Amino acid sequence: LQVSAEPPVFLEVENEVSLVAGSKLSQLRCSRDGREWNTQLPSSVVTAAGSSDVLAVACQDRMLSLFSSCGRRLLPAIQLATPTSALHCSAHFVMALTARATLSVWDVQKQKALVKNESLLSILSGADATVSQSLLTQQGVPVIGLSNGKSYCFSSSLETWTLVADKGDSMVQCADFRSCLPTHDAPVSSGPLAVMQGRNLNAGRLASRLSSTPHHLQQSMTLAFLENQLTSALTLQSAAEYRHWLLIYARFLVSEGSENRLRELCKELLGPVHKSAATAWEPSTLGLRKRELLREVLPVMVENLRFQRLFTEYQDQLELLRTK
Amino acid sequence: LQVSAEPPVFLEVENEVSLVAGSKLSQLRCSRDGREWNTQLPSSVVTAAGSSDVLAVACQDRMLSLFSSCGRRLLPAIQLATPTSALHCSAHFVMALTARATLSVWDVQKQKALVKNESLLSILSGADATVSQSLLTQQGVPVIGLSNGKSYCFSSSLETWTLVADKGDSMVQCADFRSCLPTHDAPVSSGPLAVMQGRNLNAGRLASRLSSTPHHLQQSMTLAFLENQLTSALTLQSAAEYRHWLLIYARFLVSEGSENRLRELCKELLGPVHKSAATAWEPSTLGLRKRELLREVLPVMVENLRFQRLFTEYQDQLELLRTK
Amino acid sequence: LQVSAEPPVFLEVENEVSLVAGSKLSQLRCSRDGREWNTQLPSSVVTAAGSSDVLAVACQDRMLSLFSSCGRRLLPAIQLATPTSALHCSAHFVMALTARATLSVWDVQKQKALVKNESLLSILSGADATVSQSLLTQQGVPVIGLSNGKSYCFSSSLETWTLVADKGDSMVQCADFRSCLPTHDAPVSSGPLAVMQGRNLNAGRLASRLSSTPHHLQQSMTLAFLENQLTSALTLQSAAEYRHWLLIYARFLVSEGSENRLRELCKELLGPVHKSAATAWEPSTLGLRKRELLREVLPVMVENLRFQRLFTEYQDQLELLRTK
Numbered sequence: 003l004q005v006s007a008e009p010p011v012f013l014e015v016e017n018e019v020s021l022v023a024g025s026k027l028s029q030l031r032c033s034r035d036g037r038e039w040n041t042q043l044p045s046s047v048v049t050a051a052g053s054s055d056v057l058a059v060a061c062q063d064r065m066l067s068l069f070s071s072c073g074r075r076l077l078p079a080i081q082l083a084t085p086t087s088a089l090h091c092s093a094h095f096v097m098a099l100t101a102r103a104t105l106s107v108w109d110v111q112k113q114k115a116l117v118k119n120e121s122l123l124s125i126l127s128g129a130d131a132t133v134s135q136s137l138l139t140q141q142g143v144p145v146i147g148l149s150n151g152k153s154y155c156f157s158s159s160l161e162t163w164t165l166v167a168d169k170g171d172s173m174v175q176c177a178d179f180r181s182c183l184p185t186h187d188a189p190v191s192s193g194p195l196a197v198m199q200g201r202n203l204n205a206g207r208l209a210s211r212l213s214s215t216p217h218h219l220q221q222s223m224t225l226a227f228l229e230n231q232l233t234s235a236l237t238l239q240s241a242a243e244y245r246h247w248l249l250i251y252a253r254f255l256v257s258e259g260s261e262n263r264l265r266e267l268c269k270e271l272l273g274p275v276h277k278s279a280a281t282a283w284e285p286s287t288l289g290l291r292k293r294e295l296l297r298e299v300l301p302v303m304v305e306n307l308r309f310q311r312l313f314t315e316y317q318d319q320l321e322l323l324r325t326k
Numbered sequence: 327l328q329v330s331a332e333p334p335v336f337l338e339v340e341n342e343v344s345l346v347a348g349s350k351l352s353q354l355r356c357s358r359d360g361r362e363w364n365t366q367l368p369s370s371v372v373t374a375a376g377s378s379d380v381l382a383v384a385c386q387d388r389m390l391s392l393f394s395s396c397g398r399r400l401l402p403a404i405q406l407a408t409p410t411s412a413l414h415c416s417a418h419f420v421m422a423l424t425a426r427a428t429l430s431v432w433d434v435q436k437q438k439a440l441v442k443n444e445s446l447l448s449i450l451s452g453a454d455a456t457v458s459q460s461l462l463t464q465q466g467v468p469v470i471g472l473s474n475g476k477s478y479c480f481s482s483s484l485e486t487w488t489l490v491a492d493k494g495d496s497m498v499q500c501a502d503f504r505s506c507l508p509t510h511d512a513p514v515s516s517g518p519l520a521v522m523q524g525r526n527l528n529a530g531r532l533a534s535r536l537s538s539t540p541h542h543l544q545q546s547m548t549l550a551f552l553e554n555q556l557t558s559a560l561t562l563q564s565a566a567e568y569r570h571w572l573l574i575y576a577r578f579l580v581s582e583g584s585e586n587r588l589r590e591l592c593k594e595l596l597g598p599v600h601k602s603a604a605t606a607w608e609p610s611t612l613g614l615r616k617r618e619l620l621r622e623v624l625p626v627m628v629e630n631l632r633f634q635r636l637f638t639e640y641q642d643q644l645e646l647l648r649t650k
Numbered sequence: 651l652q653v654s655a656e657p658p659v660f661l662e663v664e665n666e667v668s669l670v671a672g673s674k675l676s677q678l679r680c681s682r683d684g685r686e687w688n689t690q691l692p693s694s695v696v697t698a699a700g701s702s703d704v705l706a707v708a709c710q711d712r713m714l715s716l717f718s719s720c721g722r723r724l725l726p727a728i729q730l731a732t733p734t735s736a737l738h739c740s741a742h743f744v745m746a747l748t749a750r751a752t753l754s755v756w757d758v759q760k761q762k763a764l765v766k767n768e769s770l771l772s773i774l775s776g777a778d779a780t781v782s783q784s785l786l787t788q789q790g791v792p793v794i795g796l797s798n799g800k801s802y803c804f805s806s807s808l809e810t811w812t813l814v815a816d817k818g819d820s821m822v823q824c825a826d827f828r829s830c831l832p833t834h835d836a837p838v839s840s841g842p843l844a845v846m847q848g849r850n851l852n853a854g855r856l857a858s859r860l861s862s863t864p865h866h867l868q869q870s871m872t873l874a875f876l877e878n879q880l881t882s883a884l885t886l887q888s889a890a891e892y893r894h895w896l897l898i899y900a901r902f903l904v905s906e907g908s909e910n911r912l913r914e915l916c917k918e919l920l921g922p923v924h925k926s927a928a929t930a931w932e933p934s935t936l937g938l939r940k941r942e943l944l945r946e947v948l949p950v951m952v953e954n955l956r957f958q959r960l961f962t963e964y965q966d967q968l969e970l971l972r973t974k
Contacts, residue, residue, distance in 0.1 A: 027496070079488060112483075113560075115483070162763065163729040232723075262720040361910065396910040
């Protein structure tokens with residue numbers, strides 16, 4: 003008997019029931035929101051997980067079955083190469099971890115693999131660490147936390163493991179951006195990036211340590227840290243966290259007078275002004291319109307007189323695009 | 327000397343011919359529809375296969391060459407990691423099985439891999455079975471039949487092996503949907519699903535066995551079976567079989583009064599009614615318009631008075647969409 | 651201390667610097683066009699490479715970091731499974747070769763993998779050869795040259811290694827297309843195909859050898875060679891070389907009177923004439939409009955009276971499409 007609960011979904015399993023003469027089946031009974039359904043599977047159930055959209059059941063014959071919220075089978079049974087050791091469901095995404103430390107993620111709605119049988123050995127080997135946490139975001143991004151404080155997500159577009167958080171990184175501890183924190187914005191503490199970085203991340207936590215670090219070094223470590231946050235939020239497909247860190251980053255660039263980086267950032271957000279140009283530029287990122295983001299970044303610039311010209315330049319171009 | 331025939335394509339091979347001083351080549355002569363062409367390859371030909379669109383030739387140096395119907399080379403020579411043990415061509419698709427039990431499929435028209443070097447071990451290991459059948463559908467889907475009665479297809483979107491038929495499954499034998507078979511529809515016996523399931527599949531074949539099975543159990547096994555058929559036809563990209571089983575499934579849901587499932591099915595086929603909503607819903611599946619399918623499903627509902635309201639509800643929405 | 655130069659980009663590295671009490675970091679200083687930036691990385695730098703758009707740095711902890719031209723981090727740190735042995739950058743593409751002879755390529759602009767951890771063993775095994783050259787084209791196509799004279803590129807759409815050049819191939823040496831070389835076209839000697847084939851490729855180089863080869867054999871070897879060049883240029887995404895060899899190929903087909911192949915070629919370039927037909931035909935290849943290419947091929951046909959009708963047929967259809 004097993005139970006899996008996320009929105010309250012209850013699953014009752016009876017393995018090896020003799021239902022029909024001569025053959026044994028597993029009997030599943032699932033209830034949620036007062037609605038019940040049941041079905042049979044030809045092999046013993048090993049593990050199961052559910053979300054609002056999908057119920058995933060892994061059996062001893064290495065078969066993975068996926069059902070809708072009312073019990074309709076969504077895909078034919080998936081034959082895995084190795085036994086499943088853990089299942090996670092989130093929205094319409096399903097993640098399977100196998101006994102041989104490989105990870106797969108499917109988008110059940112699009113009937114499509116996002117991550118295919120990727121080995122955790124890439125992140126475990128040489129690290130002398132174990133998996134301490136595994137989660138699947140609402141966007142279907144798998145994240146693995148290790149016992150050494152490092153967290154990795156597998157990017158389905160880069161098709162590789164990327165480091166999104168490292169609790170032991172001394173650069174994280176030296177980064178100081180206290181002056182750039184938003185005053186009225188709500189803190190973004192529930193996103194996957196915040197979850198993986200944990201309490202370790204209070205800006206300027208090591209003030210004593212910082213006092214002994216030369217300013218230019220601390221500046222470049224803070225830059226490195228903030229750019230890590232931005233790219234990590236992007237890879238985690240966490241739009242709210244991306245916007246949050248983008249504004250802190252912009253404030254920091256302005257206060258430190260980093261013109262090259264600020265110019266590169268604005269250029270990327272604005273994109274090509276003339277429609278004629280064939281381009282690989284995407285107008286939005288994680289569902290956020292880049293030019294809307296630029297509109298939020300521009301007011302930050304006026305705080306440093308050095309950027310008066312840069313501000314006017316981009317303000318004018320945005321105005322031009324609006325009236326086109 | 328080898329011959330491969332599908333539309334009558336004849337291939338004559340002479341290996342190790344000394345054509346030019348000092349080097350040995352293979353000489354290929356191909357004839358079809360009275361048209362002939364010939365070419366040379368630098369290594370001995372091991373196996374070959376052809377379809378209306380493409381001729382595939384595998385050589386001893388692990389090179390795979392693909393030619394058009396008039397002998398034009400379509401792709402540069404493909405270097406395989408292991409020797410080819412079997413080739414299949416179907417329409418503009420080519421499937422290669424290698425000596426190390428891996429399978430690849432290419433779409434020659436789009437110059438694109440559909441399946442890349444996938445191991446059969448996932449489906450063979452622990453099964454104590456051998457490959458008894460291998461085929462490539464007209465849609466480029468590879469299907470492998472094992473000696474234990476199970477058939478798998480590799481889904482290029484799910485990037486995994488899925489079970490599409492199991493001759494020994496007791497649930498298949500218990501499913502009873504005789505009353506839901508179409509009366510005027512032509513039987514769909516030539517599709518890949520029917521081919522892999524073979525003669526085993528006559529609805530209600532085990533009537534004697536069935537009599538001893540409680541009705542609710544038989545009902546849920548029939549549901550499981552029919553949903554397997556639907557998802558299998560989908561994964562095999564077999565449009566005619568999908569439509570065939572969808573209508574049987576709808577009839578069964580109606581006769582058994584399964585409102586939740588019927589509602590979920592109709593909802594999926596209808597899709598969002600308001601255009602404004604951004605959505606991941608696809609208007610067609612396997613080239614069949616989902617709303618056309620819904621139009622075929624609705625008349626089935628009137629056979630059960632319980633679904634009068636559901637019928638009217640979806641009928642109205644379809645009408646609304648038509649007049650928009 | 652390391653330096654990497656392509657557009658003059660200079661990189662200075664200091665490993666294991668004690669910057670902050672208790673932890674060691676690597677210090678990077680990069681200068682280009684007089685602009686300088688610096689950053690810190692938590693592990694020792696092993697190798698680095700740069701292009702106009704991107705700087706790639708691989709560290710001892712198997713982390714790969716990618717920076718923009720002004721030092722902004724472009725992606726989160728990528729965790730590789732094995733240590734990097736070589737890095738190449740070209741435009742916005744980065745190629746990593748690892749110690750276990752696997753190759754990866756990323757498109758930094760689209761934040762996307764083009765080639766993922768592909769083993770070189772497929773092309774090395776049984777060849778008794780070593781890697782003598784590795785390059786990444788401006789289109790992000792990886793090319794590997796072996797000591798046995800063969801060159802392979804990994805096609806990200808075919809997801810396989812393909813042979814693009816073979817200096818020792820006797821067919822290459824027998825191909826004779828001297829009469830078909832363009833008179834006014836500039837020679838295409840700087841493309842990746844020309845680079846990999848080297849000096850070996852002068853049409854009719856082995857005239858003495860050729861004299862003893864029967865004409866029909868030489869004709870079919872020349873055809874095979876030219877079709878190899880076409881498909882190789884296509885796979886290398888080398889537009890200029892593709893156009894160059896297409897015109898030579900067309901001239902050769904015309905001079906040898908190969909009607910079937912010429913007709914198939916024209917048909918492919920023209921595509922479907924009626925818009926209604928749903929089709930998989932792409933109007934352009936490597937950024938070249940196929941119908942523009944056909945317009946260049948047609949004048950070649952008039953040189954052989956046999957193709958007067960074919961010429962008129964396609965000329966008329968092009969005219970028809972233009973006026974539509």
